[in-house]
Amino acid sequence: MTTPKLASPERITVYIDPDLEDIIPTFLANRQKDLQTLRTAIAAKDFETIGILGHRMRGDGGGYGFNAISDIGGIMELAAGRRDEPAIRRQTTALEDFLARVHIIYRA
Template sequence: MDDFDDDEWAEMQEMYINHTSKELRNIKENLDSVAFDSLRTFGHNIKGSGGMYGFNEITSRGAAIESAAMNENLEDIKSHLDALEVFLRSKL
């Protein structure tokens, strides 16, 4: 990112990780009542935004969550949410 210095970029990445962590926490706390469409949207959104912030792992997990939600595969969704949580914690 040529328009930002290293400190600004690191701050933006940290804000993104914090925001995504909060979204994930909310989803996991309410997983029994979350609609598959909401899970698909979450996956789709982080699939697009993860790469913008330099987090290819988030992009990959987002794509997997989106796909699992489209197939209404709750076990796969849980697995990918757990893996995403581990990754996000490693960045905090």
């Protein structure tokens, strides 16, 4: 039996424009709320909600400087359309891991 590989404890550094410094904490807090919504939607097999959240993350992530969130959201949106619960779970875990490890440096 193999032990699943845990996410690396290393930080993920993201460089963000200082003009966004006031709104980034709220953006990230909302992604934390999305995690709970995703877990609830997965349990209920609510693929419509999952698709909407994925679409929103895909569209918003890059605009705030978080391309990884956009990538996760895009994959999640497609997975929701296919009703691919394992893929949705993987992306939910990826989002949780990213949020736990992200380290922001504000610079122009």
